Amino acid sequence: MSRSARFPGAFAPLALLLLLIAPLDANALSRRDQAAVDALNQRMASAEGKYREAMVQVRNADPDGQRQADSALEDMEDVIAACGKQRGCSVATQLAAFKRLLKADADAQGGDDGDTTLVAEPIDAASDVPAAAGAAALLSPDGQRFVKMVQYNPAVQAGIRRWLTDMRVALIQSHENYQYMRHLMSPAFQRNGLPEALLFGIMAKESNGKVHVGSRAGAVGPMQFMPATGRRFGLGPDGTGFDTRYDPRASADAAASYLNERFASLNNNIEMSLAAYNGGEGRAARVFRDSGGRNFWDADVYSQFPPETRDYVPMVIAAAWLYLHPKEYGLSFPRVDARPATLRLTKPSSIYQLTICMGNGGTRDGYMRVLRNLNPRYEADSFLPAGTALNVTTKMTGLYNRWCTQGPRAELARTLVLSDPQSAIVRMGPVETVEPPVSTFVPAAGAVTTTVATGKPAPLSTRDYQVQGGETLTSIAQKFECDMGVLAKANGIAAPRFTIQPGQQLKLAGCRN
Known part of the structure; x- marks a missing residue:
């Protein structure tokens, strides 16, 4: 049987090997022996993290997941074989990692896909977060690279405190939203050599993972691009009425390119690049140049950014830190099936x-x-x-x-x-007989509506109508049997949002009723 992330039986040879190896005395180890034991423990933790990442890939139907899982199991076997020959190496320690993976694999296969559970079951984030959150994350390439690139200081600690208290719900929602979009967004950061945790941190702070969020300044989308900056990186209207700043994949690609451009001009400094992302690249470049390339946390540099940016930088880093190390802070994220x-x-x-x-x-x-x-x-x-x-x-x-x-x-x-809220309003007046509509179907743009009696095109209304509270363009089109495309075009209303306001006057073009 192939060693597979899907089948617990794949662990059988490894389990037998573990049980046959007797514990060795770890007392009175030499410095060389202790260093060798530490290296083996680190290799096992790294293999465990690699396997957990492979489990996520397999659940997301990634064809590369199977190969990664097999490779991780081979690494674990190599570590155990070496442990059996190394004085002072604890087989029990390696067995603990093995049992964790057995349990995670069994849980993944025993999950209930029924429709009876009302609340997603909280889990230990280490079993479901990419980059193997927890202790293994500190050993993973993503975790180590991010930790080396940022400063963990009291400002970041204050950000962590805020995410874990008043903003805990927002952080958990951000994580849930991101898991559903991860297959669209994370490849861009991986291709550009950027830590995935940084992507999550920016997204959590900018939009909480809500694609349609917009700011008063005009930034929109999961990564909150302004129109001009978006255009520089290929975002904006695509000719169909859709603004690609709202697209998770496209916005992540643009964010990765933008950050790498900032890194190149700001000496690979994450804090300064984040300050540029929030406070403007022109300001960040000027401050960086005038300060002789000093760090964001330098008082003279820090004071030149507005309060919003001084808050933004540590909050992004704090969210990224928690993404990598949730277990350390007692943080659990709900399980989501994001295949x-x-x-x-x-x-x-x-x-x-x-x-x-x-x-x-x-x-x-x-x-x-x-x-x-x-x-x-x-x-x-x-x-x-x-x-x-x-x-x-x-x-x-x-x-x-x-x-x-x-x-x-x-x-x-x-x-x-x-349902139309306006139909609930009782209006006093002469009694009249109203024939029920033949159909409630709203025809597609360009379709010609015909009457049942004659089979000829129905007469179209062009009168004006004042939008009432709670109405949408869709409900109005249904109410007056309008061609949605004609109605939107006649009133200069752009797709796909079709935004209207109470009190707005509409020309009921393309309507039968």
Whole structure:
């Protein structure tokens, strides 16, 4: 049997080897023996971290995960064989690592994919965080590189305190959001030789992993790019009405390129590069040049940045630090099943409707944020035609097929999203007979609506309408049986957000009712 991250039986030869090796006396070790034992322990910890990373890859259907898992097991076998020959090496220590991996592997295979659990089960972050959080993270390339690149000082400690107290919920939400987007975002930082923890730290501080967040200054997206900076790195309107600053993959690519550009001009200093990311590259370059390249924490340098930037830099580093070392601070992150998949709609629907019919699915908050983050070009209330492909997870695909294609919950979800608050308002006046509409379906842009009686195009209304509180362009299009594309174009409303305000006057172009 192949040694696989998916099958506990792969550990059997290793277990037998461990049991056959008798413990050796560790007393009175020479300095050389102690150094050799320390090196073996470090190799085992590194192999453990490598295997845990491989488990994440396997769960995410990464074809390279299997090879990484086999390689990690071979490393562990080599360490154990060497331990058996090394005076003072504790087989029990190596066995503890082996048992941890056995348990993690068994837990991963025994997970329940049912729809009965209401809250995601908290886990030890070391078993589910990329880069093998915990002790192994300190030995991993990502962890060591990041620790060497930053200063761990009282300002960073204060940031850690804030993330663990008032901002704990935001940190956990950021981690959950990131896990669903990790396969889209982390490759950019890996390709550019940047620590993944730095990506998480920036994202947590900038947006909490909410793709559609925007600032008053005009920065948008998970990495909060301003329009001009975004354009420099290939972000912005793509010709279809979508701004790629909202796209997780594209924004991570741009962020990695931007940071490497800053590193090159700021002597590879993370703190100064983060100050540029937040406070402007022109200011950072000037301060760096005028100070003779001194560190961000130098009083003369630090004082030249605005309070927001002085807060931003240690908060990003603190979030990245906690991403690497959660166990050290008693921090646990909920388990998420983030294996990516593609879902093709079998009938018209919206993200709102899918959120309702899918239910919680074993999560705490349901899938609204996941659907929006993985499909940023669609507004939550926009109806998407049958055949639309959505980025989801494997579990969400199962929930869709079970609850959203037919049955009472699917009908209930459709009823709820089509409900019009204005229809609940009772207006006094002459009694009139209103014929029910033939269909509630909103035709696609460019479609010609016909009447049932004649089969000829229905007359289109061009009167004005004042937007009421709680209405969206979608609900108005449904109410007046409008062509959504024609209605948006006639009123200069840009896709995909279709933003309207109460009191706004609309021309009901392309409407039958």
